[in-house]
Amino acid sequence: MTDRTISVDYLARVEGEGALRVRIHERAVDSVELAIFEPPRYFEAFLRGRSYFEAPDITARICGICPVAYQMSACHAMERGLGLSIAPEVRALRRLLYCGEWIESHALHVYLLHLPDFFGVPDAIHLAKDHREVVERGLALKRAGNELMTVLGGREIHPINVRVGGFYRVPARDELEALRPSLANALYLAEETVRLTASLSFPDLENDYEFVSLRHPDEYPMNEGEVVSSRGLRIPMARYDEEFREIQVPYSHALHSVRRDGGSYLVGPMARYANNRDRLGPRADAIVREVGLEPVVRNPFRSVIVRAVEMVYACEEALRIIDGYRPPDRPYVEADGALATDGCVAITEAPRGMLYHRYRLDATGTIRDARIVAPTSQNQKRIEEDVRAVVERSIDLESEPLTVACEQAIRNHDPCISCATHFLSLDLVRD
Amino acid sequence: MPSTRPKLAVFKFASCDGCQLTLLDCEDELLALAGRIEIADFREASRRVVEGPFDLTLVEGSVTTPEDIPRLHEIRANSRVLVTIGACATAGGIQGLRNFADVAEYQRVVYAHPEYIRSLATSTPIQDHVPVDFELRGCPISRAQLLEVISAYLGGRSPNVPRESVCVECKRRGTVCVVVAHGTPCLGPVTQTGCGAICPSFHRGCYGCFGPQDTSNAPALSQKLVQLGMDSPSLARFYRTFNANAPAFRAASDAARPSPSPEGA
Structure with a gap:
């Protein structure tokens, strides 16, 4: 047999609908195609004509897994364009909400989507048959993240409390205090997660990634910072379009992002950690030292440990924010100056990596142009290269185990296909 | 087996x-x-x-x-x-x-x-x-x-899912009405409950994410929203979000803005 094709028609344990096709000729990989067949939903088209004020709630519906990320990028973009400045207390609450989403989303991926691969079982339900305490720990962590989002956001999926300029209602101190026991427990469970994941055995593979993330002067990045890369790039968010561009490929409903020179890059936990190892909090730092995690993780299968470290960080950061919380004088500020602007741009760190929003508003505050680049769009090309690397080193495997290895190579980066798909640019000729 | x-x-x-x-x-x-x-x-x-x-x-x-x-x-x-x-x-x-x-x-x-x-x-x-x-x-x-x-x-029975409006849920929770108290536009009177009436409890008007309540009177609500100062495009957009094609919301938004919008929204 000189030609064979590895096909996965419907990728499991990822968010959304995608397929994989790898063509092998002799003992070489001919092509790798991560085909995203999830239908486009045209957000960028129907955002035109909506008020700037509606963008956080509408764009949240791009992804039920990371709605806070969309709300945050949309709010920051509008606020930057409109010149609104946010009170430090409101800024802290936004970071707290983001901690909830990081905990929930990472716990979902680590325990329900990724860990079954390492145990050779099809899903977390089967994992629970022999390791019930492991799955229960994951569910408890996930619940802690969801509780935080429910208290602060009103509900965990598509929270209702976020608005341009701040929040509709800010919590009283005791509402946040009540979260402390569950978060303290989650911190311990997250540390246990680092110990568990660090003890797994990993395929021997290192890739040469260009890691791209935000970097902030004093914090592990979430809502603010400059765009940096492990190869020396350092630019303000507003210059993103100069360094990164999108291309359309025939086999996928999602655009691929590439660097200016056409090369791939990686966003997400591995990139954030590589670029911000020195910004972790004391508990995350201590657990990294305890398990001896390398300062830059280049083995994609080990991303599961990095996600666990970020959960530790998100738990300790949430507790720190609750400790220092005092309610702001006003829950939100409103735009009162000119609304026409093309300066609405922001990047925030979704659980899966940088999420870019850019808008142009007219004098009535109506959106005239919208552009959104999701983390998975940015990682698609790199994920294909990862699959190629895995196939090349395992070319002699039978098709079934090779298929499993390919699927895991994709799941390593927690792709959110629902996010990636909805950005096929439509350009209305009018306007 | x-x-x-x-x-x-x-x-x-x-x-x-x-x-x-x-x-x-x-x-x-x-x-x-x-x-x-x-x-x-x-x-x-x-x-x-x-x-x-x-x-x-x-x-x-x-x-x-x-x-x-x-x-x-x-x-x-x-x-x-x-x-x-x-x-x-x-x-x-x-x-x-x-x-x-x-x-x-x-x-x-x-x-x-x-x-x-x-x-x-x-x-x-x-x-x-x-x-x-x-x-x-x-x-x-x-x-x-x-x-x-x-x-x-x-269990072989029909689901017990309430069909009343968000307003009923607010009353049950003891949430102050955001329309009456603050003049905040709210779709609660015409929206089916199920969310737990979260938005009004966060001082925000309902935005209709559970879709139209079966016996609601959207034209009456629209009249009230206009009195609160909402212009026609805003009123149409208010009904046109996540349940825009549910017949009652579709009719209410078409009534607010009779001609089709070139923007599509």
Whole structure:
């Protein structure tokens, strides 16, 4: 047999609908195609004509897994364009909400989507048959993240409390205090997660990634910072379009992002950690030292440990924010100056990596142009290269185990296909 | 040995994945539930697929591509009970805003490579294509209502899901009315409850994510919203979000803005 094709028609344990096709000729990989067949939903088209004020709630519906990320990028973009400045207390609450989403989303991926691969079982339900305490720990962590989002956001999926300029209602101190026991427990469970994941055995593979993330002067990045890369790039968010561009490929409903020179890059936990190892909090730092995690993780299968470290960080950061919380004088500020602007741009760190929003508003505050680049769009090309690397080193495997290895190579980066798909640019000729 | 437990399947059409995530968000119930039912086909959670027929099928998302239609018919034929979950599956979702776009305008839409993409001009709910046994509303659905629907069908009874308006829920919770107290525009009087009336408890007007309540009077609410100072385009947009194609909201938004908008929204 000189030609064979590895096909996965419907990728499991990822968010959304995608397929994989790898063509092998002799003992070489001919092509790798991560085909995203999830239908486009045209957000960028129907955002035109909506008020700037509606963008956080509408764009949240791009992804039920990371709605806070969309709300945050949309709010920051509008606020930057409109010149609104946010009170430090409101800024802290936004970071707290983001901690909830990081905990929930990472716990979902680590325990329900990724860990079954390492145990050779099809899903977390089967994992629970022999390791019930492991799955229960994951569910408890996930619940802690969801509780935080429910208290602060009103509900965990598509929270209702976020608005341009701040929040509709800010919590009283005791509402946040009540979260402390569950978060303290989650911190311990997250540390246990680092110990568990660090003890797994990993395929021997290192890739040469260009890691791209935000970097902030004093914090592990979430809502603010400059765009940096492990190869020396350092630019303000507003210059993103100069360094990164999108291309359309025939086999996928999602655009691929590439660097200016056409090369791939990686966003997400591995990139954030590589670029911000020195910004972790004391508990995350201590657990990294305890398990001896390398300062830059280049083995994609080990991303599961990095996600666990970020959960530790998100738990300790949430507790720190609750400790220092005092309610702001006003829950939100409103735009009162000119609304026409093309300066609405922001990047925030979704659980899966940088999420870019850019808008142009007219004098009535109506959106005239919208552009959104999701983390998975940015990682698609790199994920294909990862699959190629895995196939090349395992070319002699039978098709079934090779298929499993390919699927895991994709799941390593927690792709959110629902996010990636909805950005096929439509350009209305009018306007 | 084949399992004798009832088989559950979860399928996705155009959507954000949030409603199926609600099943995984049942952290306290998930393992117990998995003991009572067999999760036969749920790709977001498992790579193991058990053949149908399925005793209970949950369908998320709306129909937006030509391929969706035969796929949906096959799912229906393979399902004893089919329940749609969420605003996309029951009303076409936010992507249903394309249904308001001027067709001529859409023909002038230009892609970089339109030949790579297959997509219908409309986003339609599941019930437009196949019979549906029960529709669970919400953007997203409520976790408690999802568990109720699963328990009901496993127990061979009808789900007990309230049909009253968000207003009733606010009264029950003792939430001060945001319209009366603050003049804040609110769709609560015309929206079915199920969310728990969250928005008014956060000093925000309801934005209708559970869709129209069956016996509501949208024209009367629209009149009130105009009195509060809402202009026509804002009023039309207020009804045109996640349940824009639900007939009562569609009629209310068309009444607010009679001519089709070139923007499509």
